[in-house]
Amino acid sequence: INLGNDTTICSGDSIVYDKPGFSSYLWNTGNTSQSIKVKTPGLYWLKVKYLSCTIADSVNIAYMSDAGFSLGKDTSLCDESPLVLKGPTFDSYLWNTGSTTQQINPVTTGQYWLRGKNGNCVFRDTILVNFKPLPKFTLGKDLVLCDTAVKTLSATPKHTGKIHKWSDGSTAETLKTSGKGTYSLTITDNGCSVSDTVLVDGALKPSLIPFSDTFMCDEIPIMLSFLAESNVNYSWNDLKKDNPRKFIIAGNYWLKASNSCGDSIVYFSVRDTTCKCKIYVPNVFSPNLDLYNDNFSIVHACDLRDFKIKIYDRWGGMVYKSDDSNFSWDGTYAGKKVPQGVYIYVLEYRKQSGAFWILEKPAGNILITY
Missing domain, CATH: 2.60.40.10 (Immunoglobulins)
Structure with missing residues (x-):
């Protein structure tokens, strides 16, 4: 035997x-x-x-032993979700995909099997994998809304009947904006969720600092300027867009500022006058060293006594003073250029009127632009 x-x-x-x-x-x-x-x-x-x-x-x-070899139960998961199928330690591996590694990462729905071999023993298991589609959509590009404008947000394309959840917790298919901020939507279909976000910013109709009526002294051209804002279009009544703008003819003028939220217009007059004893104070200068309108000074042909000028920033800090009526300020304070913006000047002097010397204290604004 x-x-x-x-x-x-x-x-x-x-x-x-x-x-x-x-x-x-x-x-x-x-x-x-x-x-x-x-x-x-x-x-x-x-x-x-x-x-x-x-x-x-x-x-x-x-x-x-097969070491408890199992690829697990059949499974369903959402598209783009990571999945690892892994066998125990074998001498060799063969997947139905052709791979001969210990693990694979499926990305499509289907049946997957692994055949592992130890010595003369062959072990095999099979698993069915189902990838569920994601509810793909977009809320669109970021928005800029004017003043109190309201925008209705919704998914594109629509996912009617699917679960919607907005960032405020609401579950309708649409949402009306309630001011600027970040809005997000999550749509869930068959257990699979996708989110998108849109940023809503606010905008206002452009504003303009009013121009005071002014004059040209003995037909000497004057310069006027405005502080420009980004994303705003500016045009004078003759459609020119110069800033600063040189005026050589007296008349009535306007400046219009436009953006997607509307227009603002300021009206003013430029008049010609004889300046034998008139003082002209410009309202703008640009100390950018281009040799054009680089300094601030007054124009006059008067005998001024007890002259003083002081210039303040918008917080009330004095940035310049002089006792010379022929002063010329280069736009610096403590050796450094002052920031662009609106400044306040205060003049004080005595001007002859007949047999008397009359005290005058005019004040106004200067725009510094670079």
Whole structure:
């Protein structure tokens, strides 16, 4: 009798030992039939009788485990979600995708199987993977709304019947803006969610600092300027866009500022006058060293006494003073250029009127632009 060489069985497999032709059998399992099916590892022996002789043989059965090999239950997940399918440690791997690595990362719906091999044992498992589509949409580009304008936000394309949730907690398919801010929407379909965000900013109709009516002294041209804002279009009544603007002819003028929220217009007059004893105070200068309108000074042909000028910033801080009626300020304070903006001047002097010297204290604004 010969049970053969020691051998190994694979997980889930069995071996049948069948030895006919003897009068009696006794396996160490207690079985007395001529054959047994072996599913577990161990030492197995068989004693048989042939005529008056007792004969025995044994075989050692080893076991190759699948290490609990399983790819898991069939699964459903959302598109673009990461998924790792991984087998235990085998000598070699073969996936139905053709990959021979221990793990793969599926991205499409389908059935996936892995065949792993240890020695002569081959193990296999299969899993069905379902990727559910995402509810793709957009809220559009960021918005700029005028004043109290309201915009109704909605998903494009629409996802009617799907679960909507806005950043304020509301669940309607649309949302009216309630001022500037960040608005977001999450749409959920079959357990899969996608979000988008839109930024809503506010804008106002442009504003203009009014021009005071002014004059040209003996037909000497004057310069007027305005403080420009970004994203605003400016034009004078003759459609010119100069800033600063040189006026050489007396008349009535206007300046218009326009943006997507509307227009603002200021009207003013430029008059010509004789200035034998008139004082002209410009309302703008640009100390940018381009040799054009770089300094601030007054124009006059008067005998002025007890002259003083003081210039203040908008917080009331004095940035310049002089006792000379022929002063010339270069737009600096403590050796540095002052910031662009509107400043206030205060003049004080005595001007002759007949036999008297009259005290005058005019004041006004200067715009500094670079």
